[in-house]
Amino acid sequence: MGTRFTTIRIPSSSEVYVFGSVLHSATANDLDIVAIYDDSRCLPSEAYQRHAEMVSDLKQTSGLPVHLTLLTNSEERGVGFIKRTGAIPIVQALSELTLRSSGTGEKPPAHVELRL
């Protein structure tokens, strides 16, 4: 059987991380992610819309509701979100996690970032 791939459409202006209970529990209720975006390339007023495809991809991939936190680079530096939450990069997280999916017991698909 060949390797399956899933694609996560991530805006090129953003770095995306996973944090929260999904990193520590096989029975997490949702997928907490934070997108750190460059506000010179993505206006804060457009940030949710710009990340909508990514959220959709992650819902489909994980089978979980996705809770998105959006912070500019400056906001992240100000509150130290990644360090304080122990967030890890999205592709690393998806590769390590056992996520709810089809339940077929097949080998989990590889995850690919598609930069838009």
Next chain:
Amino acid sequence: MPEFNDWNISYSVISFFERALNGHDKVAAFQRTRDIYFTITHVNGSTLNVLLVYEYSLGLAAVLRAKAEFPEADYVVTGGNWNGYTPEAKNYGRQNQIGIFNVGEFFGALNWTEPKKYHQKDRDGNPIYNYKNP
């Protein structure tokens, strides 16, 4: 029946907020519409229009989304005392007459004459803001 919200606010967060409003001595009445939007009548006769969200760190993008979807809101409150907001979000609120608080602060703010100016204080009287994360 209110419409379901697409802000991922669980019913437990909403019901906690409702119970706290019911028990607050500065709240004369409140009405919840659109699931997470509260119109609160203060005992002094003023009205507070509050959007309840659940953001670990309420950022500027979330505040702008809130204003776009609920333009009449003059408070954005993030549920959970362990949640907070960014300095950028707080500053935007100050500049645009929007109160940005976590839930604990908001219930303190109801005791102030001008709730939007509420802040906690340290032992020396300096303002404390919840620029924090879970």
